Amino acid sequence: MIVEKRWYVVQTYAGYENKVMTNLLKRIETMNMQDKIFRVLIPEEKEVTIKDGVRKEKLKKTFPGYVLVEMIDTDDSWYMVRNTPGVTGFLGSSGKGTRPVPLPTEEIMPILKKMGVTSVEVSLDIEVGQQVLVAAGPFSGQVGKIESIDKEHGKVSVLVDLFGRETPVELDFGQICEVE
Structure with a gap:
């Protein structure tokens, strides 16, 4: 964990x-x-x-x-x-x-x-193409693949399955966790 x-x-x-x-x-x-x-x-x-x-x-x-x-x-x-x-x-x-x-x-x-506190530290060791679990938000519980990482804003774009199609969803770092 x-x-x-x-x-x-x-x-x-x-x-x-x-x-x-x-x-x-x-x-x-x-x-x-x-x-x-x-x-x-x-x-x-x-x-x-x-x-x-x-x-x-x-x-x-x-x-x-x-x-x-x-x-x-x-x-x-x-x-x-x-x-x-x-x-x-x-x-x-x-x-x-x-x-x-x-x-x-x-x-x-x-x-x-x-x-004015904008510095967000990345506490996850993630990279593009890695599988992650969406832990919060409307797509909670879905596993997706990281498409892009924006460390400056603390966001990732994750491809999740939406109605049978891979759809990019923008999430905060705190909304995902690594899949073991």
Whole structure:
């Protein structure tokens, strides 16, 4: 099984997003978790206001009370994040020891693009002509062949069988997995 890093949404007390991010970054370093927890972001966007001819820019939290964490979900990483001061839990986890649900690629990509975070690392070792399994989206469960790879945008073109014909479908890296 391929272990991959995914994005998770961490719930915080309202107004504590910056403190939680600082605490998480310190704990990642002190607990040596850099190989399991990669990025911690507060979803923000620039808000421009013009008052009396003066232009002001400020960062506005897109989702107050939430912090995004890119990590590999292991017992250690999950425990460390949920026990960070100010964290109230994970979005998609009902508590009582249930694991969090990662954000689907099609949901996290627009958020990251809006924030100006466009660097997407390829966590798959794939090449043109290779068979892959579509893991998410309308073609989920189908096996197809990679036609092209766009590493810059984190996309692949996969030929899937649609009504008896090979049809190219554009997918994000997070929507496919390697066939063993």
